Amino acid sequence: MQLAEKLNEYYIRTFRQRDEVELAQLFNRIYVNFAGFVPRTPQYWVWCCLMRPDVNKESVVIVNKEKDIVGYAVVGESGNIWELCYDPQYNGKIIVSKLLNWAIKYLEKVRSDYIVLDAPIKDDVVREVCQELNLTETTPSSMFVSILDFPKLICAILVNKKEMLDIDGLFWFRLKGCPSWCNNSFGINIRAKKVSVIEKIVDRPEILIDTDIFTLTSYIFGTENILKVIITSKMRFHPFWKIRKFLNLFSLLRIKHSWFRPRADLG
Numbered sequence: 001m002q003l004a005e006k007l008n009e010y011y012i013r014t015f016r017q018r019d020e021v022e023l024a025q026l027f028n029r030i031y032v033n034f035a036g037f038v039p040r041t042p043q044y045w046v047w048c049c050l051m052r053p054d055v056n057k058e059s060v061v062i063v064n065k066e067k068d069i070v071g072y073a074v075v076g077e078s079g080n081i082w083e084l085c086y087d088p089q090y091n092g093k094i095i096v097s098k099l100l101n102w103a104i105k106y107l108e109k110v111r112s113d114y115i116v117l118d119a120p121i122k123d124d125v126v127r128e129v130c131q132e133l134n135l136t137e138t139t140p141s142s143m144f145v146s147i148l149d150f151p152k153l154i155c156a157i158l159v160n161k162k163e164m165l166d167i168d169g170l171f172w173f174r175l176k177g178c179p180s181w182c183n184n185s186f187g188i189n190i191r192a193k194k195v196s197v198i199e200k201i202v203d204r205p206e207i208l209i210d211t212d213i214f215t216l217t218s219y220i221f222g223t224e225n226i227l228k229v230i231i232t233s234k235m236r237f238h239p240f241w242k243i244r245k246f247l248n249l250f251s252l253l254r255i256k257h258s259w260f261r262p263r264a265d266l267g
Helices: 002-009 019-031 042-050 092-109 124-132 150-160 213-220 226-231 240-253
Strands: 010-014 060-065 068-075 080-086 169-176 185-191 194-198 207-212 236-238
Touching (some): 019 042, 019 068, 019 080, 060 092, 150 169, 150 185, 150 194, 207 213, 207 240, 213 226, 236 240
Antiparallel strands (some): 068 080, 207 236
């Protein structure tokens, strides 16, 4: 009886005009701590979700608890669930169950041959509901990352962690393997928790760092170990006696958040 009452607290409806404002806010709040997160505006949400050729207002399902939107799914006639988002402050299993059960019935009605959903790998609620619905978990597709501006990326990471910045100094990077349009030699200057990019070559940076773009990218995004790349000479720095400051810098450059790319962000 109590379970039935809880289920009835959450009700399903489809998209209504102006919902995009609250849906974008919910998406931003839930996914903000994932690496690769791109903030959604209502306009962008409409473009990447509602304006897809296989999506319409009747295929965007929303779960409400009283007046609050607590979850939604964007379901395409192609079988793609382009986006699923729910607020874990509420009963996540009830919300996800309602969304996926509705999505399966909808896709059966439009005669879709399959159903595909991307979810964060550590989302045990979605995993449990999918198992109960006999949906099979598969290896995620590969994702390729290309950095267009290394100085700006490094500066942005450090600025985002300014409360943790306990080092000062000018760190000069020399990168091998850069394409012609990429800046392969630049300095990162840290003073009193302020970070800036130096492009004019200086004679005596405090630490000189030599590496290649693949090694630096792999380290930042969590697939390389800093001690390993030093031992194998994939990364070198000078003077070596400043290793503690070097390691402090690179501990800040590491992105430790889990990655997740919503299917709706695919072109």
